């Protein structure tokens with residue numbers, strides 16, 4: 001068994017001062033009944049914990065580290081920019097460069113506003129959509145997670161699918177959530193029904209074009225196309241939350257890969273290179289409602305922060321100049337997730353694997369996972385057992401069944417094979 005004494009001691013200390021000992025519930029390991037590892041250093045595809053255990057990192061900070069941890073290009077950009085000051089609360093040239101690059105990469109984005117997190121990005125995009133349409137109601141999908149703003153904590157995925165926990169957060173007033181309608185992922189009829197019932201009242205439909213917060217659930221053929229069409233027909237704003245998929249499924253994200261143009265998009269994670277960043281952008285006529293140009297207020301002391309911009313620009317520029325990154329991570333994805341699928345099939349266990357490119361989830365259910373209901377058929381205690389075994393063998397997987405695993409271009413076939421050997425040992429094949 002790996003020695004985790006220091007992590008355990010740090011966790012005890014942390015719990016005295018930080019709720020649950022962590023600054024975000026998803027990293028608490030509560031969903032797998034374990035003690036979180038405290039990380040002291042990360043390099044390329046590895047994490048090093050407080051007890052000096054070396055772990056193959058299949059989380060990548062929940063997505064941002066597409067080039068691996070501490071990538072020299074990103075690191076150099078940060079080291080250079082900090083000499084000039086950490087924050088000015090004033091406009092900088094780098095923000096133009098970032099905005100221009102995002103608009104060039106994504107044809108659907110004509111204007112973009114930088115914020116500090118994915119939560120801010122989705123919250124602000126919805127406000128802009130409401131300001132633009134003059135309507136109040138929005139549709140989100142069961143099991144999709146868009147951060148922790150009040151109106152979006154309704155049937156949300158990620159840390160909210162806490163077994164035994166509340167599906168919706170306490171502290172959210174009914175008033176905040178009353179305009180949030182929920183539809184079923186991969187079920188267009190459920191969307192159509194809401195549009196029928198609330199004719200002329202829907203400001204926006206927000207979804208993860210590839211869901212990754214109830215584990216990974218790709219959209220079925222025609223699902224996104226039909227949603228695009230109904231939004232156009234009904235005058236609702238289609239928002240793709242690409243906080244995970246943006247710049248990961250392809251340089252132009254899920255919208256490029258799947259060939260669908262949303263009206264607004266939200267980004268986070270990769271766009272900040274590991275710094276706290278989010279962004280929302282899209283059609284000019286919608287973005288022009290945002291202050292100071294229009295009546296929709298949205299602001300941020302640290303928005304467009306020079307250090308965050310430098311890290312994000314460096315990472316996006318690298319991705320733009322090295323398209324082979326996508327070939328590498330997708331091939332690694334095929335090797336890892338395809339390999340896991342072969343192992344569970346050989347073992348004859350009730351498991352299924354969903355993946356697309358470099359993100360994937362092994363579900364402990366024999367059902368084909370296509371929505372929130374089928375995802376929730378997974379046996380979380382079996383996942384917890386598997387997670388602990390894999391962690392002990394040095395593979396840092398998602399510490400919850402309903403999350404994605406992430407690959408980077410720093411991973412090697414050797415890493416994947418080592419992980420697959422551990423999985424094969426676990427499943428006894």
Ligand SMILES: Cc1ncc(COP(=O)(O)O)c(C=O)c1O
Nearest residue numbers: 117118119145146147243244268
């Ligand atoms: C799809 C999606 N949207 C929004 C968010 C919220 O981003 P953040 O955690 O940066 O607030 C996340 C992740 O947390 C996410 O996965």
Ligand SMILES: N[C@H](C=O)CCC(=O)O
Nearest residue numbers: 024026027062158213403
């Ligand atoms: N599922 C979340 C991100 O995509 C997990 C990250 C967090 O909330 O800390």
